[in-house]
């Protein structure tokens with residue numbers, strides 16, 4: 643079996659640490675992102691209390707009647723805000739949709755000049771006022787943690803520490819609350835129906851709450867699936883395609899999936915909450931010159947984050 647190392651890093655040692663601790667954190671996150679694309683993070687700034695409240699609200703949301711949830715599903719929003727029902731999102735290259743339903747929250751504080759097309763208004767769940775306030779708080783805390791992580795990554799890439807700051811400030815990030823629903827009749831499942839088909843994330847980095855539940859797996863360089871688990875309330879953080887593009891593959895956007903549970907556990911739900919950290923649409927994703935050399939020729943065409951996102955949403959069937 644291939645063993646890979648997913649380091650557990652303490653974000654507080656970067657935010658409040660000595661120069662040496664900060665350097666160690668940058669080196670550790672950079673080399674993990676170069677090797678496997680994944681780390682787990684402790685002391686990320688979200689309390690256990692907030693995470694418990696989030697889960698309570700997320701469970702209550704998906705327990706609402708189907709007809710109620712569907713009132714929040716607006717086709718023109720392409721899944722970017724509000725509810726997306728079962729059987730809607732299909733991973734790139736798959737025929738069968740993922741076994742999941744989800745709710746998405748976008749930037750709480752967009753720039754005044756931001757267009758409604760890029761930044762549609764968030765939807766509020768009338769039935770669950772606390773869902774709205776709790777997810778907003780989680781959004782802002784994860785955005786803050788993400789900015790610190792990007793500073794550490796900028797240092798690793800020998801960029802100014804604040805390189806990403808103005809690109810992600812008021813950025814187009816998405817908080818997705820996910821419900822992998824119970825599989826009532828496993829015999830009627832199409833062969834390749836899974837909770838989340840193998841995919842790469844589109845954004846710069848993803849901060850995931852909830853990988854303490856089994857199911858998440860990453861694909862190693864040896865082409866073997868390897869389970870990802872987080873300790874307690876730790877976050878799992880991985881590289882997305884935008885950061886991979888910017889760094890000409892120096893930082894790896896690793897393929898991952900969520901597998902179905904064993905038959906005896908199929909009647910259980912699984913919940914998770916990824917935060918997809920996106921920059922503003924005008925961020926230039928042209929690969930950094932420092933990542934291009936004779937051994938690593940330039941592989942990607944030049945594009946802005948907005949152009950790239952559009953292309954990817956069409957591929958996964960969320961945008962027509």
Ligand SMILES: O=C(O)CCC(=O)C(=O)O
Pocket residue numbers: 818820838843850852853858898899900913914915916
């Ligand atoms: O549910 C999980 O553990 C991971 C979800 C995921 O990879 C995604 O939504 O992109």
Ligand SMILES: [Fe+2]
Pocket residue numbers: 841842843898
């Ligand atoms: Fe993902």
